[in-house]
Amino acid sequence: MSSPSHTPPRTGQLKPKTDWSSVVLAPVHFIMGLADRPLRLLQKRAGIGGMAAFFLAPNMLIFGVFVLLPIIINLIYSMTGGSALFLSERSFVGTDQYAKLFDCKSYLDPMSCQEDAFWTAVGNTFWFVVLQVTLLILFSLITALILNRELMARSFWRAVFFFPVLLSPVVVGLIWKWILQRQGLLNFALYPMGFEPYTWLSDRTFAFAAAVGVSIWAHMGFYTLILLAGLQAIPKDLYEAAEMDGTKPARIFWRITLPLLMPNLLVVVVLALIRAVQVFDEVFVLTGGGPGTSTLFLTQYIYETGFVSQPRNAGLAAAASILMGLVLVVLTLVQLGIGRKNENKGKR
């Protein structure tokens, strides 16, 4: 959005042609025009500064009620117990919920913990984040490098890799559930090679691998796009100069491309981390967290503890979500730090 090119403001209606968009917009303009009279009165009362508050109010009101307020009362929730929904009916228990989450004999063995599901989810999420982000960035980088070459129909190929990004997580989950099932495409592809049909998603290891693979499939295009933009921002004359000096392609990559892409790469890594920590939708539809707890991740743990389990345990879910929030806040601060550093570099 950084390169706006405004058409100069039209002075009066010079175009004699019927402008259909104005015909369509006429009723909208009429309604907005009706609002003008009372708002003029308001402006007289409140002044121009007051109008600023008026413009800001709806957004801030919604934002305050549905975003800020929940953040604050989430803290309070995490310190209450019982199965009641409303805060007024809940008993204050201090840090009991956190103590319950952290009550473990050994942190390396989820089964030794009181909330074994939480630690299973933490462990799964950790491995998911490590694997998914590494592979995701690797594939996105390779794809971006390839799309940055002199290529026939580049925008078509870019679209190919971007396509799954827009699909809904439910659709993504169902597409792959269909492919990985017993009569699915994967078994069909393996059949000629002598493999017997297999229900892939009932296999603990494979279900986890599928969760990683499917989420890479779904999100790769997004990161490819950002990296490609970064690659295209690298000045071409650097490459020309290197080529004239007869520099080897590998050396060009390590000495020019990678260092100059580094700021983008870091941002992309942190963005991918932030999103991987919250993994839920597509995996939930694909595996439902199973088989067993092999693909149970943090967000699903929070959802099931707070909304599905009987009795619901909102306090425990809130405490778990605050812990997850802390991780995300740290990651975002790192990202902002990187962004600032990049900006400063640009200024110098």
Add this chain to the structure above:
Amino acid sequence: MSAAIRFLTRRKGGKGWHWTDIVTWVWLIGGLFIMFGPAVWLAFSSFKTPQGLAEFPPSILPYVTQQVKVEGYEKPLMLYNAKMPDGSTRVLAEVRRIGIVSQMVDPKAPGEVIKVNIGDRQPVREVFFATENYTQPFMQFDFFRYLWNSVFVTVTATLITLIVNSMAAFALSKYEFKGRNLAMLTILATLMVPLSVILVPLYSIISTVGLFNSLWGVILPTVATPTGVFILRQYMLTIPDELIDAARMDKASEWQIYWRIIVPLTAPALAVLAIFSVVWRWNDFLWPLIVLSRRELYTLQVGLSIYAGELNVQWHYILAMTVVTMIPVVVVFIFLQRFITTGIAGSGLK
């Protein structure tokens, strides 16, 4: 022949093929299959009958066994190519199957019953698109309701987002007031707090204000998007203040300045936000899943996941409805892809 190969593989500038060219094309073609293949496979599968879906190995096109009406039999009979003991093949209709022996008749001469070993017959198949996979869910189940709910949520939420976000962005970019930076910072800071972190308290607030089991409960928490305010503000900052001053001299009210000057000039950024908002709201899953517990209120995404999670999954309906759910996004993708890609590349929003 070798000349033809040389012609097909020649490259710009007369350079030969480098190994990186081969990697490039293997990657691209492989990507084409892996990225598009699954969705295309799903779309093909969605036209198969339940019998066709249960087949292994599966066929790509939807086939059914041809059926024929035979005199003397009430129901239509399945047609088979049957191998006769003398080595010839005849097209016969199956009357019934007993163990490994199939009793068949010739459709032209239905009098005589011929016994054929079931290993010696192959079904006569034809391509058939089971469009009832699409019509039935809309007629029998509530999918029309779900579709309507999804459209309502998407359209309403996007409209409110555009209005509310652009008003806020206008205030934050064109007015000087105390606390402006604080407001901007608060909005940006909440980028760190995704929905999954505030599920429990948000749910209790929604219940308190009576929006549980209401589509408005799905819409309202999503409309004050920080990304929306941010990209609109960045865009509005580039609109020259002189325009606004000139309008004020002409006695335009602040509201008119917003509506007549700022909004039209911000149209490109609004378009990008609108596209994103439509895709976001159409695809939302976790929050509607929590807020909506009555079947008639489900959005497509929730309805689809609930049906797919049932014990005996009716895959032929699920697949068809998945395709329906995919359609708006595919349309957006085909026609508006350029806006989206520039939007992402420019601001990293998603």
